[in-house]
Amino acid sequence: MAKSPAQKIREVATTGVGTLRREGAKNGKGLKSAYLADPIHSYLTEHSSPPDPILDALSAVTATLPEAEMQVPAEQGTFLTILTASIAPRRAVEIGTFTGYSALCIARGLPPGGRLLCLDISAEWTSIARQYWARAGVSDHIDLALGPAADSLGMLPEEPTFDLAFIDADKTSYRRYYELLFPRMNPNGVIIVDNVLQYGHVVRSHSDNPAVVAVKQFNELLAGDSRVQVVMLPIADGLTIVRKLPSPRTPV
Ligand SMILES: C[S@@+](CC[C@H](N)C(=O)[O-])C[C@H]1O[C@@H](n2cnc3c(N)ncnc32)[C@H](O)[C@@H]1O
Known part of the structure; x- marks a missing residue:
């Protein structure tokens, strides 16, 4: 039987990462918290600002989807809001929006007049995003392509x-996105990259999973790129923060 457009999108969107994420969940670590023991993860979330009712409602709707594990976890969302508010970007871009959780978190950190461009291939998933952005009152700050x-x-x-x-x-496609983004970033602009540890598979030498291979190569590329300053954080499934240096080899 021919696959529906929605099925095809799901396949493209989840290729290579679904299995790894489900492994993380099976190991009892919860969604995208593969590197923390459960008590530490609970303690960490109990001592962080909780999501508000709109984010909770969005998570609950997303949880009904088979691909629910793709959503960023609450603590990562809070981190995105804080980082966005600190940077105060006039323009921000998100590649991979799904049902809109991370976009909502970023939008909430924008300064007055700031705008977020969201890029995704799924009309189905982003229709959920649009509903919750409207409820949160951030729709006017977001453009979706x-x-x-x-x-x-x-x-x-x-x-x-x-x-x-x-x-x-x-x-x-991470490398391709980075190459396309780089010239479009302002000096000192920040690129945040998700899932850079691939549930630990980046340090297992024999993985031939295409996503793991691609992310490992991408991590190597960033580590050797003199145009940027890079720090990798063990939040969720690993988050790399990349700062575009005003001029190459001036790390401070
Ligand atoms: C991990 S999810 C994003 C999760 C989202 N940041 C959140 O917080 O809920 C990945 C998204 O990338 C999208 N995607 C996959 N391949 C894409 C492509 N080639 N172009 C644009 N979006 C793509 C999928 O449709 C999916 O919504």
């Missing part, structure tokens, strides 16, 4: 535009 993110990025002028970017889409 549907289609392959590389195409959408490639159509933007190649000039410094963004102060903040969040990459959380198909892992095998």
Whole structure:
């Protein structure tokens, strides 16, 4: 039987990462918290600002989807809001929006007049996002472009535009997204990259999972890129923060 567009999108969107994430969940670590023992993870979330009722409601709706594990966890969402508010980007871009949780967290940190461009291929999942952005009163700050993110990025002028970017889409395209984003980032602009530890598979030498192979190569590329300052954090499934240096080799 022919696959529906929704089925095809699901396949593209989850290729290579679904299995790993489910492994993380099976190990009792919960969604995207593969590196913390349960009591530590509970303590950490109990001592962080909790999500508000709109984020909770969005999580509850997303939890009914088979792909629910793709959503960023609450503590990562709070981190995104705090980081966005600290950077105060005039323009931000998100690659991989799903049902809109991380986008809502980023939008809530924007300064007055700040805008977030969201890129995703799924009209179905982002229709949920639109509902919750409206409920949260952030719709006017978000532009959503549907289609392959590389195409959408490639159509933007190649000039410094963004102060903040969040990459959380198909892992095998991370390098391509970085290359497309880099010239479009302002000096000192920050790119946040999700799932950079691939549930620990990045340190297992024999994984031939395409997502793991791609993320490992991408991590190597970043570590050797003299144009940026990089720190990798063990939040959720690993988060890399990349700062575009004002000029190469000036780390401070
Ligand atoms: C891990 S989810 C994003 C989760 C989201 N950041 C959140 O907090 O809920 C990955 C998303 O990337 C999208 N995606 C996958 N391949 C894509 C592509 N080539 N272009 C644009 N979006 C893509 C999927 O449709 C999916 O919504």
